[in-house]
Amino acid sequence: MQAIEDLRQAFSSLEPKHQQILAAGSVAVGGVLTYLLCRKREAKSIPMLEEWWGAGVRPEVEKENIYPFTVQTSEEEIQDLYDRIDKTRYTEPLEDSCFQYGFNSTHLQRVVSYWRNQFDWKKQITVLNKYPHFKTKIDGLDVHFIRVRPPHREGQKVVPLMLVHGWPGSFYEFYRILPLLTESQDDLVFEVICPSIPGYGFSEAPHKQGFTSLAAATVFLKLMERLGFSTFYLQGGDWGSLITANMAQMKPQNVKGLHLNMILAPRKGFGFLMSLLIGPYLPFLVGLTKEDVRRLFPFMEKNVYEMLRETGYMHIQATKPDTAGCGLNNSPVGLAAYILEKFSTWTDFNNRDLEDGGLERKFSLDDLLTNIMIYWSTGCIVSSMRFYKENLKTNMENRLDSRTGVFVPTGLAAFPNELLHCPRSWASHKFRNIYFYSYMLRGGHFAAFEEPQLLAADVVQFVKKVEKM
Template sequence: MGVIKKLLLIGVVVGIGAVIYPLVVTPQHKLPELKDKWFGKTPLKSGEAFPKESVAIDKFVVNVSEDVLTDLKRRLESARYVEPIAGTAFNYGFNSDYLKKVIAYWRNTYDWRKTETILNQFPQFKTRIHGIDVHFIHVKPSKPAKTVVPLLITHGWPGSVWEYYKAIPLLIEPTNGVAFEVIVPSIPGYGFSEAPHQEGFNIMETARIFVKLMNRLNHKTFFVHGEDWGSIVSKTMAQLYPNNVRGMHITMAQLVYDGPTIAKMMLGSYFPALVFDDPERDHKKLFPFLDQFYMILRESGYFHLQATKPDTVGAALMDSPVGLAAYILEKFSTWTEPKWLNKADGGLTQKFTLDELLTNIMIYWVSNNVASSMRYYKENAGLLMDDMNKIPVLVPSAVADFPNELGHAPKALLRTTLPNLVQYTDMPRGGHFAAFEEPQLVCDDIKTFVATVLDIELSAKDKLKNTKQ
């Protein structure tokens, strides 16, 4: 037998073992011990007791001072630009020929005061938790509904709560007697939430603060949804607080690259039918491997920078609105559709308007929070690779997989970490900024998932009732 055939046979045997192993053995992963941590401006001294905080919830209105807008206009008018290489479109990053047009629109046409009215259409609040002010949108159903379901939504980077302004009206409208009470917080360090002043504010601390926020709103149990970091925060909440989270819906599922998963991937690369639910479709999500690898390599340079030296690039982006726009808007191009890097305008206005895109930029600019938003990568870099990521989510879970998402996790490879995966949807279109791009698709998928979980809960109650009788 040749060497290649031997290696192939070994791969098949290992792969089959990897498929069977998770079915008969459940890995045990210990949950981390959770303690309150202080992120206020004044650090606690060694041994100092955790301060007692007010639980007050204060109304918040977006109202930026005229001085900030005047300063912004001055900076936009005095901007300097990179000289682009002819014919390169977005292959070198944000093309300056188009950037000049975006900045001209920002300077001469975009109306922030009009945007403030739009931002303030939903009730917004702030409350102090662990030493920092947490901003959140809180919208109740538009009409009376038989069942009102609390739903906590978490955004990601380089997004903000603005990504969900088209989705919120769809969620609060009753469907088959069910409507959502929607809570959308700004992750501390993003948007209108205060930035943490101490080290260590990661996804676990975010989860802890958000559970406290929901408890403060009198919601002991609730559903969670997230995209990008929001997907990871939602997963972390479900892992750490399964008694609070009734169900988890995410658009960016993470693969856990442990031995069994890698072996399954190896087996699936040669024999898709032995691993995947839909062999042809699911195989394309991961292979050809080099194509996927090169795409991630091209799109993830920002990650390494922000996970190591966020304050360096943060200094540049906090000082230059043009730099901030180029840095962030480039993500809304290739993360929405990878092929748009070959378009002179990055394809930006094919899914979004310039007003929509600039509003997200403005939230970063007027809050002065871009550097703290990037620190989130440094605080979390290690957690994404440790055992925390391997703790299974036991609550009912749903994954909406969008075709242009940066990475994909086929259903067959998620069963170890999401053993209670009750819904997996292959979306017909859309990319990384799912709710911003395709709000109807996202909201319909959330509604379907929640309806399924409500039926499961009702069935469980009926069984318990019958057992007692």
């Protein structure tokens, strides 16, 4: 008590301005200590979402067998596709509109002509079946995945890795990167698991409401456990970024590392505001680099306005997916226009100013149409769109995963044409153990599909750093 009284007297003897400085400093120190204590107490994991997503009620015992699956087609399916294509009605585009109004219908007719007369779906099915496909029942759903084992080479370290796609992609997005990860001559090689999100491609769609990224994360964690992996790495973009981050939050003891090419981190609070105000002029004061400044500013033009232009689809899918999906599920040309427009714009916003949308700058028509055929042949467009509804029907910031950090070693690949740029300083509020942050030289939203060599090299470097090879 005497010590406290002495402190009071010493404080009273100071000049008023010195008292103010000391008081302000004490408040600042107290705030920092409180923040550190709260951060230390922050939960480092979240629970898995144990639900039944199959039709009807959960049985007493769910079969856990894993069985081979083969992608197939039929003459009837192909003829039905042709019949529907032949009945398509087109609308003349506005003069000089390029892709500013969406998929230009003049170029769409060229793509559809190739689809109808040259694209060989049977040949592409052979390509799809190049890798082993499997299915297994998890939480009431038939979950599809491919499993690619590397050829055995003496002295190589084999590391399990799950790759998770997003919308409007599929497991096929990874076919370009798979050989780079599984057939490398390096001392590190991967055994890769590529699942289809339930409701996408060959994975069964949920029969009940509420299937969010947390549910998908739970399903995929159970899949890895069923395959016998106690520890593994994760990689994802788009929805795959959120799903894999959730997996790392649920089972940090099993996830050795998380690599993302779309960085979803909170952009709010005083720090974010200061970044916007000071960042363009004194970036180092707010943890930004010159490259961050180049990609971020002017902020309104490069971020806010662009998102307003490009997120109309999201508002539809997050509110009334079944309405819009009905038309897409019945018109193959409508489906192609809706999806391929994303492969144009999300690769590079400047593609909106091109008559052909720049589609074949990064992709072949065979690759693009194979992805379309996965959606068409499975009739999954509506269920894939519902994933937006389930995740966005409530404020995601109030979810437990949004209020919990990611503590596993994390590698972040920032591609220059990604929809939104997230600097490392912003990402660190969510990802608390960033091992690797890379400014990629080129590429956009579909990283594995666009720039497989760049993404594969970044994943390898990240994993080697975690493994300390």
